Amino acid sequence: MSKKKRSRKKQKVYTVHWPVLLGLTFLLVAVVLLIVGVVRACALPAGEAYVTEETDEPIIAAPTWSPLPVDINFTKVHRTTVKVFFPDEGEIREMLLEEYILGVVAGEMPASYGLEALKAQVVAARTYTLYSIQHGGCKTNPNADICTSSSCCQTYRTEAQMHKTWGVRYTYNYSLLAKAVMDTAGEVLLYKGKVIDAMYHGASGGWTENSENVYSNAIPYLRSVESAHEIGSRQTGEVTYARATFVEKVNGARPNAHMTEENLEDQVKTLSLYPSGRVEKLQLGEDVITGKTARKIFGLDSSMFTVEVTDSEVIFHTKGFGHGVGMSQAGANGMAADGADYKAILLHYYTGVSIGVIGQY
Numbered sequence: 001m002s003k004k005k006r007s008r009k010k011q012k013v014y015t016v017h018w019p020v021l022l023g024l025t026f027l028l029v030a031v032v033l034l035i036v037g038v039v040r041a042c043a044l045p046a047g048e049a050y051v052t053e054e055t056d057e058p059i060i061a062a063p064t065w066s067p068l069p070v071d072i073n074f075t076k077v078h079r080t081t082v083k084v085f086f087p088d089e090g091e092i093r094e095m096l097l098e099e100y101i102l103g104v105v106a107g108e109m110p111a112s113y114g115l116e117a118l119k120a121q122v123v124a125a126r127t128y129t130l131y132s133i134q135h136g137g138c139k140t141n142p143n144a145d146i147c148t149s150s151s152c153c154q155t156y157r158t159e160a161q162m163h164k165t166w167g168v169r170y171t172y173n174y175s176l177l178a179k180a181v182m183d184t185a186g187e188v189l190l191y192k193g194k195v196i197d198a199m200y201h202g203a204s205g206g207w208t209e210n211s212e213n214v215y216s217n218a219i220p221y222l223r224s225v226e227s228a229h230e231i232g233s234r235q236t237g238e239v240t241y242a243r244a245t246f247v248e249k250v251n252g253a254r255p256n257a258h259m260t261e262e263n264l265e266d267q268v269k270t271l272s273l274y275p276s277g278r279v280e281k282l283q284l285g286e287d288v289i290t291g292k293t294a295r296k297i298f299g300l301d302s303s304m305f306t307v308e309v310t311d312s313e314v315i316f317h318t319k320g321f322g323h324g325v326g327m328s329q330a331g332a333n334g335m336a337a338d339g340a341d342y343k344a345i346l347l348h349y350y351t352g353v354s355i356g357v358i359g360q361y
Contacts, residue, residue, distance in 0.1 A: 202233075
């Protein structure tokens with residue numbers, strides 16, 4: 001009997017390379033996440049905020065449009081220089097005027113305001129600066145033309161401060177302000193051929209104020225005008241004092257008031273208002289003060305206020321922000337939103353002025 005040989009079919013043996021498999025898996029996951037991210041980014045409008053689940057911090061999508069490149073060369077615009085005193089550093093820096101003005105606008109007006117409002121602010125700040133130079137320079141430092149203190153001259157932001165304040169919007173905001181500076185390069189406000197004292201403030205509360213009602217002189221180009229449409233922050237405010245604290249504060253600042261907590265409602269009266277609606281005279285006990293003085297004593301946003309006396313508190317309700325003289329920044333923003341250009345804005349807030357160019361007036 002013969003034996004048949006059994007044939008054995010050779011089987012292939014596959015070895016699993018786990019590192020390769022894991023690598024391919026991670027690659028696939030990464031591709032999926034990338035696709036999801038692109039879809040979300042495309043669905044998000046430029047400049048709109050959304051919230052992450054991890055941190056709940058708003059993330060601002062970077063703007064896709066920039067009006068000008070960031071590396072602006074201001075020497076091509078105007079070579080006028082200005083000596084700027086930085087009180088915090090205790091030093092004076094000589095800067096190009098237009099470069100300085102950009103830093104002023106960054107500190108004085110929100111970059112979110114309309115472009116024409118920003119241009120109006122640029123011209124006002126430039127005019128204010130030249131007026132300061134022509135009238136003795138900075139009061140804080142006689143060797144400087146102007147300083148960066150808002151209590152003396154104009155607020156100013158360095159590039160580092162702009163980065164900190166604006167974050168991801170730095171490039172966009174800087175370029176926008178640079179455009180406002182470049183488009184109005186060298187332009188100033190004139191009254192009868194001379195540079196004016198171009199005062200400005202945050203918000204008017206509906207009407208700006210005559211200069212003599214806040215400062216000593218009646219200046220023809222700083223007249224009260226209506227500011228009907230204002231868009232901006234701090235349109236209204238409120239300051240509250242407990243009755244006892246209020247009485248103590250009044251008597252400390254005005255000893256002749258002789259104010260008491262009893263019958264306090266009868267001791268606080270608004271005696272008169274200016275046509276703008278700001279307080280002219282306020283009675284405090286046996287004393288009478290101006291609305292301007294009241295603003296300083298009680299830390300009010302504006303001298304356009306009403307006083308409410310309750311059983312436990314004294315409440316000041318304010319409208320507007322600042323001294324009220326000259327251009328209202330919120331009003332400029334409102335006019336820009338309504339379609340006015342910067343020249344129309346400036347000619348509205350500064351009575352009887354014209355717009356000239358440095359070296360041509």
